[in-house]
Amino acid sequence: MSEAQSITGEQSIARELTAFQTNILVILAKEPMYGLAIKRELEDYYGTEVNHGRLYPNLDELVDLGLVEKSELDKRTNQYSLTDDGYEAVLDGVRWTFSKVVTDDDRADEIRELVDESY
Secondary structure, eight states, X not given: OOTGGGOOSSSOGGGGSOHHHHHHHHHHHHOOEEHHXXXXXXXXXXXXXOOHHHHHHHHHHHHHTTSEEXXXXXXXXXXXXXXXXXXXXXXXXXXXXXXXXXXXXXHHHHHHHHHHHHO
């Protein structure tokens, strides 16, 4: 059993995910993707190669936790998409980050600018 699976109680499971798992959820918040597309996004972010042996077990765990849904695109390719619980996990992380970062009106304005630039 992984560390994320051992958490019980009211606390959001998202708070016990690894940074790598959280990054996968954030990537999938944009749109459903197949494994190699997720791998490329992670490699762009980390600036280094992401091994299949790291990516796919983490995707499988996120599926087991109900945060990601896995479907078959074709006989060789799986597509991964965020579930409603996965989306809530992403929002939980954003809310927590904002609660720590946004300490005054100036910082709130900086965050608004970032949001406006994002789309």
